[in-house]
Amino acid sequence: MSAHEIHELGDFTLESGQVLPDARLAFATYGELAADRSNGILFPTWFAGTHEANEWLIGPGRPLDTDRYFVIVPSLFGNGLSSSPSTTPPPFDRARFPRVAIRDNVRAQHLLVTGRFGIERLRLVLGASMGAAQTYQWAVSHPDMVERIAPITGSSHTSPHNQVFLEGLRAALTADSAYAGGDYAEPPRAGLRAFSRVYAGWGLSQAFYWRHTYRDLGFAGIEEFLTGVWEPTFGDWDANDLLAMMDTWQHADVGGTPGFGGDTEAALASIKARAMILPSRTDLYFPPEDEEWSAARIAGAELRVVPTLWGHLAGGGADPEAAAFIGSALRELLARP
């Protein structure tokens, strides 16, 4: 794994009122911060990912060009690098880890960006999937600090269907009695396997499978693809960490930002950043229609539906054509005044 650093948050008061002692925010940086601190880009991670999953867009000559920009990738709470159920001592260990909101992540990231780096304005905040939820939240919480946003294959609030999808994953994982309410001695392997296999149907589109794209990737059949790709994707994660991130995901809604009283539309209307919104045409749990709805409520927002059969995974660079589409959209967004 490429290097990351830790920003110590000390006793960190969460939106719920609970205090997480000795909270830690993991982050990685790429490129050099300009002397005037004007070239910062923030790129939060997604569910069950670390900074490494974002690196496909970062580097010299890449869309997030490290010859020009200073890219900060903060890790989501629960991902095993930032404070997580698996890394936190009692009394907040395991399933006793407190509920962490998307806004808690954003507040920790704000402390990092302003306190550690002295950055007052960000060129761009972007992220895929749960990274998109953090992106929207940044634009709502810090309207004068964020110049541009690019939410990719994600949403401003977790839709009811998306919540049902997550409930299915949670039920599959915890159907394994080895989960033991989070106090497992050994990982709940059957539950993690079920989680992975349920996820496999959602992560890619019907058409991806219809065209046997898994064969192009070197897998003889469905079973080989499930055991070769999907089970390793989640099977080695800590179950409590997965559930903590899912809980953050499930409760995401910019409408909950103080001052908006639960009004998601009003929160979106408050966004001042130039928005380029990039859903995948075939995403089964963040369908493009939902992002049309969000785009229509942000002044000047542009919706570009990524043409791909790779479903949700298109936001992570897995499909070369989608990756190129997203890359050029980001270049164009960054070039705009």
Place this chain on the structure above:
Amino acid sequence: MSAHEIHELGDFTLESGQVLPDARLAFATYGELAADRSNGILFPTWFAGTHEANEWLIGPGRPLDTDRYFVIVPSLFGNGLSSSPSTTPPPFDRARFPRVAIRDNVRAQHLLVTGRFGIERLRLVLGASMGAAQTYQWAVSHPDMVERIAPITGSSHTSPHNQVFLEGLRAALTADSAYAGGDYAEPPRAGLRAFSRVYAGWGLSQAFYWRHTYRDLGFAGIEEFLTGVWEPTFGDWDANDLLAMMDTWQHADVGGTPGFGGDTEAALASIKARAMILPSRTDLYFPPEDEEWSAARIAGAELRVVPTLWGHLAGGGADPEAAAFIGSALRELLARP
């Protein structure tokens, strides 16, 4: 439950070569068989359903008008009424119940239709979901016996994505160690709950949930809908019965019919029945694109995509508008020479 009868099949040799002793085919009939036996309609059941689930289309003045037609509804093997893991004695009880193919169901139904009722031609074979798989198989296995077919929200062969969806359900159910390889003393309740909650995301569309349609149905929120509708839908089924029906579903493919050597397209091209194919526009595991593919390979087939937000469930009469659409398509099909 409305009445059903049993057709004894005796020792029934399956496509696999295994013999199921004392096999039983449950069925219900509606209306009167004409003296010339020319008014028969066959309407096989779907996954985790019995004849009662088909009754919304059957009755005096309804699309399958019992003043004119004699409607036979045979129960799928595994549904608890026809031979099933839960009803079969050792050595074929529980998970030892043999694999049953869609073609085995069709062969048993053919024995019922011809042997018990002396019917040589069927006005219509129709079915929703797994019922559609049986419908297609009837048209391929008995091209000169089936005048019309109406496959609803189903397919001629189980697509790779659909198989992944089923693998997720299977993994969720069996992640519960109480399943015990099928030899449970008590039902694997956590597994059945997980199965139900995973299914909830697939059975209806994203837009159904987005519009909070569950509120119109009297459920305050997602959780109430999951526990009030989805958990009862599958929670009281026998786990081995569910898995047996899923196994039948997963291996469905008209291409496997003897004489076609696995060539699904050739099997479809052999269909002589007038076909009216009715997928739901928002079905997440039998998407309309798949049925477009099948329709294009059957001479004279008509594809009518059901305009609904009720996803897969639209095929079962749950959405009044979809029900009316399907009903009038069936009336039209039956009126054609």
